Amino acid sequence: MRKLFVLAAAAALLTTAACNTIAGVGKDTQAAGSAVEGAARDAKN
Template identity: 75%
Template sequence: MRKVFVLIAAAAALTTAACNTISGVGRDASAAGDAVTDAAEDAKN
C-alpha cells in the first residue's frame, strides 16, 4: 500500500510540474485523449 501511495504522489508531482497553467492542463488532457484514441484505432485495425 505504501508503494502505491508513493507512486501516486510521484505521478501527481510530475503532473503538477508539467502543467503550470489551466491551459497546460487542457493541452495535456487533450494529448492523453488523442493517445487513447490512436491506440484504440490501432487495436481495431
Template identity: 80%
Template structure:
C-alpha cells in the same frame, strides 16, 4: 498607496499563472485523449 499597488501586481501575477496552468492542463488532457484514440484505432485494426 504602495501597498495597494503591490497587492494589485500580485493578484495580476497569480491570475496570469493560473491561466497558464489551466491552458497547460488542457493541452495535456488533449494529448492524452489523442493517445487513447490512437491506441483504440490500432487495436481495432
C-alpha cells in the same frame, strides 16, 4: 496491450510535466485523449 500501457504512461508523464497553468492542463488532457484514440484505432485494426 503493452502499447496501450506505454501510451498511458507517456500521457501521464506529459500531464504531470506541464500542469503549471490551466491551459497546460487542457493541452495535456487533449494529448492524452489523442493517445487513447490512437491506441483504440490500432487495437481495432
